Amino acid sequence: MKALVCILLLLESFVFVVQQQVDGGLNENEISQQISSEDGRQNPPQTHTLRAEASTDRQYCDLGIPDIHAALRELTATVTEQKGNIRELTATVTEQKEINRELTATVTELRDEMNKKDEEISNLTLGQVELRKENRDREIAFSAALMESGSGYFGPFTTEITLTYRNVFTNIGNAYNPITGVFTAPLKGAYMFRINVTGRRGIHSSASIFKNGKKVVSGHDEQAQDWLNSSNGVVLILEVGDVVYVRLWSGRRLYDSVSNYNTFSGFLLFPLREQEICRM
Incomplete structure (x- = not known):
């Protein structure tokens, strides 16, 4: 915002000088005198006020522009840091996804092994029942x-x-x-x-x-x-x-x-x- 104010002031001064040169071909001293006389005739207090404000704006611009650069540098550093954090988070998420896939595969393998054991136990139980029945038939x-x-x-x-x-x-x-x-x-x-x-x-x-x-x-x-x-x-x-x-x-x-x-x-x-x- 500060940089925008400074740019507007510079553009206003440039347009004024160019306009005067086109109108009367005045040199810089004449332009300054005319500005001074015009300011004196119309509203001397306001001229001093405008000059004071202009001086203040120039100081404001001089002070504001370095702050903008510093803020931009700080913002750039923050963005860079955040990008690094995002990369780390992405790597962490990817690693967690891989761990989850491994855990899912392990759980599936364990479930299959448990089902196989349950089937073996069931078959063993049936076999024991049949063996008991067969042994009972053989008890003579x-x-x-x-x-x-x-x-x-x-x-x-x-x-x-x-x-x-x-x-x-x-x-x-x-x-x-x-x-x-x-x-x-x-x-x-x-x-x-x-x-x-x-x-x-x-x-x-x-x-x-x-x-x-x-x-x-x-x-x-x-x-x-x-x-x-x-x-x-x-x-x-x-x-x-x-x-x-x-x-x-x-x-x-x-x-x-x-x-x-x-x-x-x-x-x-x-x-x-x-x-x-x-x-x-």
Whole structure:
């Protein structure tokens, strides 16, 4: 604003001088005298006032212009500083955007990893459930004695008979039938069977384990007096539906009581796949 006032004053003086030269060709002294006479005739106090004001304006201009330059320099420095700050802020924002992208990628990776772990846990849980179910299906075992109560003899008979062990201690999987005395294999696998045979008073005690109508192993004892006792066992490879049972020999006799001397037991050692059974 100060510079504008100074420029206007300079332009006004220049226009006045040029106009006088065009009008009368006056020199500088004449111009000064004319200005002085004109000022004296018309309004001497105002002339002095204008000169004072002009002098003040010149001083004002002389003092104002350096201030403008200083202000411009200061403003330029401020703008330069702000540009530097803006560049730093831009770099910071760019860096933060990169960090945010990295964090987003990390979060996404962690989320995917968690989803994968959840799926693995879910599959593992399902696998455990299936394994438990499969293991439950493979839990096959039984054990039984001849007499449910009291004591007494079995036999002798004129033909072989299938013994029905009615006093059932264990029948996991319900593969043993206490009414018929027959064990039916629910799974292909290796099974362990065992019998215990007991008699008294000199009559032979003999019984055998049969598989599908064929004798496999026997327990036999003969003695002139007192107690007779024998046992035997066998591991059999059975397929689904194979049957195992115990038969008392013709002319033989057993003795049993609440002490459960005569027993028949069996259990699944482990299941077998088809190819394993064929190889055996």
